[in-house]
Amino acid sequence: MRQVDDPDEVVRHEPPGCAKCGADLGEAPVVGTQRAQVFDIPPIKMHVVEHQMVARRCGCGAATRRQGPDQVNAPAAYGPVARSVMVYLLMGQFLSRGRTADDLSELFGAPVSAATVAAATTRAADDLAPFLSLVTEQIVAAAVAHFDETGLRCQGRQAWLHSAFTDTFALLYAHPNRGKAAMGAYPGAEA
Numbered sequence: 278m279r280q281v282d283d284p285d286e287v288v289r290h291e292p293p294g295c296a297k298c299g300a301d302l303g304e305a306p307v308v309g310t311q312r313a314q315v316f317d318i319p320p321i322k323m324h325v326v327e328h329q330m331v332a333r334r335c336g337c338g339a340a341t342r343r344q345g346p347d348q349v350n351a352p353a354a355y356g357p358v359a360r361s362v363m364v365y366l367l368m369g370q371f372l373s374r375g376r377t378a379d380d381l382s383e384l385f386g387a388p389v390s391a392a393t394v395a396a397a398t399t400r401a402a403d404d405l406a407p408f409l410s411l412v413t414e415q416i417v418a419a420a421v422a423h424f425d426e427t428g429l430r431c432q433g434r435q436a437w438l439h440s441a442f443t444d445t446f447a448l449l450y451a452h453p454n455r456g457k458a459a460m461g462a463y464p465g466a467e468a
Contacts, residue, residue, distance in 0.1 A: 323387045326356075328345045330344065330349075359385075359387075363381065366380060374394045378390050378394050412446045412448055415446045416446050421443065422441060424460065425440045426455050426456075426459075426460075428455075429451070434453070436452065437451070437452055437454065439452060439459060441463075
């Protein structure tokens with residue numbers, strides 16, 4: 278590790294007195310400073326934002342309530358950063374849903390279930406639909422594209438990982454079958 282030029286906090290440790298005679302060194306000149314830096318993660322806790330959707334009654338008798346932001350879809354829900362961490366631990370670090378839920382519960386002090394992790398992953402996949410359409414269009418429009426398939430185990434059974442890629446874009450798709458029919462089953466394959 279290397280020291281940084283701009284630490285988040287600096288703590289000075291002054292000598293309590295002269296090591297030889299015990300004299301007060303409060304006004305003595307500084308003749309040197311040795312620097313040591315400790316890298317650590319500050320305590321992490323959930324940051325809770327309450328959204329209050331106010332309803333008001335008009336003079337005509339109608340009550341109108343303001344809608345909340347898109348992320349407010351239940352009385353209590355995890356925000357986009359918390360859901361991203363769930364997806365990262367599950368998909369990027371290959372933890373199981375249960376271990377991801379347990380780790381987040383322990384690290385952040387907030388109850389997370391395996392079902393919540395699964396829902397966050399499904400939502401993240403759904404949010405990728407426009408991006409996947411763009412990538413599919415780019416592969417279809419490319420002068421040269423490569424297609425391949427390789428076997429893998431998926432939920433204890435033989436499956437096939439199909440790939441379509443150019444020098445810039447890649448799509449991967451798992452399917453229980455191999456061949457043209459399976460490749461055609463890829464969402465967006467009709468392009």
